[in-house]
Amino acid sequence: MPVTVLLVDDEPLVRAGLRAVLDAQPDIEVVGEAADGAAVIPLVRRLRPDVVAMDVRMPLMDGIEATRAVLRSVDRPPKIVVVTTFENDEYVYEALRAGADGFLLKRARPAEIVNAVRLVAEGESLLFPASVRQLAAAYGEDRGNREARSVMDRAALTEREAEVLRLMTRGLSNAEIAARLLVGTETVKSHVSAVLAKLGARDRTQAVITAYESGFVAPG
Amino acid sequence: MPVTVLLVDDEPLVRAGLRAVLDAQPDIEVVGEAADGAAVIPLVRRLRPDVVAMDVRMPLMDGIEATRAVLRSVDRPPKIVVVTTFENDEYVYEALRAGADGFLLKRARPAEIVNAVRLVAEGESLLFPASVRQLAAAYGEDRGNREARSVMDRAALTEREAEVLRLMTRGLSNAEIAARLLVGTETVKSHVSAVLAKLGARDRTQAVITAYESGFVAPG
DNA sequence: ACGGGCCTCCCCCGGCCGGGGGAGGCGGCC
DNA sequence: GGCCGCCTCCCCCGGCCGGGGGAGGCCCGT
Numbered sequence: 149m150p151v152t153v154l155l156v157d158d159e160p161l162v163r164a165g166l167r168a169v170l171d172a173q174p175d176i177e178v179v180g181e182a183a184d185g186a187a188v189i190p191l192v193r194r195l196r197p198d199v200v201a202m203d204v205r206m207p208l209m210d211g212i213e214a215t216r217a218v219l220r221s222v223d224r225p226p227k228i229v230v231v232t233t234f235e236n237d238e239y240v241y242e243a244l245r246a247g248a249d250g251f252l253l254k255r256a257r258p259a260e261i262v263n264a265v266r267l268v269a270e271g272e273s274l275l276f277p278a279s280v281r282q283l284a285a286a287y288g289e290d291r292g293n294r295e296a297r298s299v300m301d302r303a304a305l306t307e308r309e310a311e312v313l314r315l316m317t318r319g320l321s322n323a324e325i326a327a328r329l330l331v332g333t334e335t336v337k338s339h340v341s342a343v344l345a346k347l348g349a350r351d352r353t354q355a356v357i358t359a360y361e362s363g364f365v366a367p368g
Numbered sequence: 369m370p371v372t373v374l375l376v377d378d379e380p381l382v383r384a385g386l387r388a389v390l391d392a393q394p395d396i397e398v399v400g401e402a403a404d405g406a407a408v409i410p411l412v413r414r415l416r417p418d419v420v421a422m423d424v425r426m427p428l429m430d431g432i433e434a435t436r437a438v439l440r441s442v443d444r445p446p447k448i449v450v451v452t453t454f455e456n457d458e459y460v461y462e463a464l465r466a467g468a469d470g471f472l473l474k475r476a477r478p479a480e481i482v483n484a485v486r487l488v489a490e491g492e493s494l495l496f497p498a499s500v501r502q503l504a505a506a507y508g509e510d511r512g513n514r515e516a517r518s519v520m521d522r523a524a525l526t527e528r529e530a531e532v533l534r535l536m537t538r539g540l541s542n543a544e545i546a547a548r549l550l551v552g553t554e555t556v557k558s559h560v561s562a563v564l565a566k567l568g569a570r571d572r573t574q575a576v577i578t579a580y581e582s583g584f585v586a587p588g
Numbered sequence: 589a590c591g592g593g594c595c596t597c598c599c600c601c602g603g604c605c606g607g608g609g610g611a612g613g614c615g616g617c618c
Numbered sequence: 619g620g621c622c623g624c625c626t627c628c629c630c631c632g633g634c635c636g637g638g639g640g641a642g643g644c645c646c647g648t
Contacts, residue, residue: 159474160385160389160478161382161385161386161389161474161478161481162381162382162385162474163385164384164385164386164388164389164478165380165381165382165383165384165385165386165388166381166384166385167388168384168385168387168388169380169381169384233453254379254381254382258380258381258384261381306623306624306625307624308624308625309624316573317577318577319569319570319571319573319574319577321570321571321604321605322604322605322606323604331625331626331627332626332627332628333627334626334627334628334629335625335626335627337605337606337627338625338626338627339625340605340606341606341607341608344606349539350539350541350606351539351541351605351606351634352573352605352606353536353539353572353573353576354539356573356576356577357537357538357539357576360580526593526594526595527594528594528595528596529594541634541635542634542635542636543634551595551596551597552596552597552598553597554596554597554598554599555595555596555597557597557635557636558595558596558597559595559596560635560636561636561637561638564636570636571604571635571636572635572636
């Protein structure tokens with residue numbers, strides 16, 4: 149019996165690509181598709197796929213949440229392969245921590261994609277940072293982003309500081325933030341200074357940039 | 369006779385997706401694939417496709433270069449549709465300036481992809497605002513975002529202003545931008561003021577926020 | 589030739605910003 | 619009880635920022 153696969157990705161194009169690649173294999177069968185993490189649970193219950201190929205970045209419920217949801221609400225859960233565009237995507241690591249069994253780069257060659265699905269179906273855990281490192285080196289780029297994210301991770305903003313940063317990302321001035329939070333402007337200045345120091349930002353603009361780059365705020 | 373299409377994308381997965389979507393149409397036929405811009409010229413010469421669907425971001429030769437190369441070295445060149453992941457990708461604008469006839473978002477629905485190919489094949493030029501607006505509306509929900517996007521669309525920044533805004537989104541001060549662009553700080557201040565006015569922003573922070581919200585810069 | 593848009597640079601000036609340093613109150617933790 | 623982290627507020631001050639107004643050179647289209 150073939151390995152059954154459920155595809156979860158918000159982009160129909162990617163789903164079509166995965167389907168084309170996987171269905172071309174005699175021992176693999178795509179049994180369903182979903183456009184968002186929120187739709188995964190009932191589909192997994194009904195279709196009982198061996199493997200779920202799941203995008204990490206999706207609009208309503210991302211791959212991390214969806215992975216957690218599947219693992220805790222289905223017994224004998226399927227293997228979960230996380231699909232991502234960027235190498236060293238923090239989301240991927242989170243998804244793996246959440247219990248995903250492996251991951252796939254969208255730019256991988258078809259043979260690698262097929263191989264990854266077969267391997268996790270057999271119970272192998274695909275955690276090869278090595279190959280990711282290679283691809284990262286080959287394609288370079290996207291470095292600043294990872295930095296921003298890790299800066300934000302290590303920043304350890306206090307609750308108040310995070311709130312102030314959030315208002316900064318809405319374009320508010322110190323005086324406006326003060327009014328919004330019902331505190332004095334001097335207090336806001338203290339928080340802003342703390343945020344700048346923790347994020348390694350020179351001014352509020354750089355702080356806002358870091359917030360966007362790190363995913364602290366979602367643009368789309 | 370069907371519309372013939374050549375796919376150019378470094379990711380086999382995307383090629384497979386486009387092929388699946390396009391080949392499903394009786395009036396469209398994918399006649400070839402290439403993984404890099406460098407391979408396009410001979411393929412175009414041999415296959416004489418009506419349309420080339422070309423990724424903008426590729427390792428060896430990007431879509432901009434490849435577009436230019438095709439247009440200048442082939443007579444009766446094919447229509448070129450630029451394929452991108454991000455809306456408002458700077459590369460896309462460059463490609464359009466280089467002579468591309470339209471563009472496609474990878475996250476577009478299959479029907480829209482098919483439609484875009486048919487339209488350019490018929491000689492329609494798919495330029496941005498309208499179709500982007502549609503896609504944004506279709507996928508949007510998020511209202512503020514669409515507003516930001518339309519603000520950006522109507523902003524009509526000059527080339528220089530856009531460049532200054534791009535540097536602003538990198539966290540640079542006026543002095544640093546001046547140094548980077550080899551002009552005086554007063555000049556930069558003029559451009560910044562123009563950008564703020566056109567974007568309806570009060571300060572550079574708000575301008576950067578608008579840039580992120582509108583997709584002028586891609587965060588992830 | 590004239591006008592208009594763009595890029596460049598200049599002056600003045602008020603204001604918000606951010607750094608440095610300090611301090612008091614409150615809560616939790618050892 | 620004592621310490622520490624967080625939130626709150628204060629003063630001084632230099633600097634970058636942004637507004638307003640102006641101007642010259644360039645190219646393009648009329």
